[in-house]
Amino acid sequence: MIHGRDITRTFKTKTGTVEAVRGLNLDVGEGELVAFLGPNGAGKSTSVRMLTTLLPMTSGAASVGGHDVTRAPEKVRRMIGYVGQKTGSGPYHRVRDELIIQGRAQRMSESESRKRANELLGMLELEDLADRDCNSLSGGQKRRLDVALGLMHTPKILFLDEPSTGLDPHSRANLWDHVMRIRRETGMTIFLTTHYLDEADTMAERVMVMDHGKMIADDTPERLKAELAGDTIRLAMVSEGETLIAAEVAANLPNARDIAPNGRSFSVTVRDGAAVMPHFLRALHERGVDIATASVRQPTLDDVFLNLTGRSLRENAIAA
């Protein structure tokens, strides 16, 4: 449904040329739910804006829904729903009017638009707000309206650019409930950008990690975590010298790395920690090591990002 080849985008600024996107290649199949994950400024939004015809590419080629983004932008626009980073509704316009106008702009008839607007007002729990001015809506309500606007013409592909940024946890969860339900019902392809780790982890079937305008990883969250981060086994020993024995034993575990004896505590990173743990503990028991506590920590996508770039996404999110 979405294919990109060697997409680049440069911006000219006062201080020189900025390469926002550098040689992006991507393929998204029909019905997939894919997330672009990366810090602010990684080039996620710029990429989405090029795929949605809002920004011309500097070089490269892309097709969305079978149409070339540069040569047939109008055909692409009819295929896609676009929910931008910022509020899409006009402040002084009424909720229902905005939906109907959006449908008309997407070449639906007046009666189709009215019918679909009512349908979406119901689906996204906006009925009671239908005749209100959009600027009287809460942040979560505005965002639901943005999604409704993007869904008016029942697009095959939905682009969501930072859909939940700035929402409180309750509104975020609520928005996602709606999006996931609509997806189950329609099977549409969804392409989203986010800098929320948990969002990419729990919602997306495939995560593309972006940093400095390049895609640095592309896989399911499970495989990314298994291959690029691994599980961390942590132990606390009863007495100090025993961590050195543990380090010796750990060195024989398959794929063990980051072996870190430290006082009475000990950690090692392995693949599939839950399965390795019983063997590890038995081996330690046979060497006479007394264990006080043991735990396995599953990795997050932040660990993946940290391993790929040496930086944490969390720090980035806070700094930005």
Added chain:
Amino acid sequence: MTFISDTFLSFRREIGPTMRSWYYIVFGVVQPLLYLGLFVPLLTAMPMGGDGNALQWFVPGMMVMLVLFTTVSCGWALTEELVSGSFERFLATPASRPGLLVGRALKELAPLLIQALILIVVAAPFGLHLYPVPMLIGLALLMIFGIGVASFSYALAIASKNDGGLFYMVSHSVSLPLMLLGGVLLPMQMAPDWLYIASRFNPLTYLVEAERALFMGEVFTPIVGYGALVAVLVAIAGIAVGTVTVKRASL
């Protein structure tokens, strides 16, 4: 044709909030009456260049001024939607770009058209001779001219969207000399030679002269022809510049 239907669509969206604000409508009706009541009595005591009633001379000039000032600053209304995502939302639909701009411009011009009609009707008992067909042609030329200026204003708003002060400065430093040099308020025939010559290089002068001729009942004269040409050229250039700016913009 999608340009026409999207112009209507864009107009329909924008006119909604206007129709709902009663104070805007009241102000719109009162404003032209203020000009008539507070300025025209003064004008009738002045020696004007041409012959005929002062109203016949003043009303078309004032309409040009209202259209120019309203449309030159209407890009401001777009700025808010540029900063939020609502204009971008339309750009992600197949909607015609020039249609989006012209529909917005018409939303600014529709109240002016109604004001102008009120003005003409109210001024009639005070001595404004009515020439219905030429006057309606005059209003149509103003609308065409206004669409062009508004489109330039939208282009300026997009180019200066991160700097509201820049928009204000550029739009005013263009519109004010245009208006003063256009002989909108006082006849240029009274001006010193250098000022008169400068006014001949101002396209607005020709539109003002055409409007005055139309309000005197003239239609098929070179003066009206030049004014019509200016209005059409401004509209074509404005829509072209506006559309290109929208397409190139990285909002």
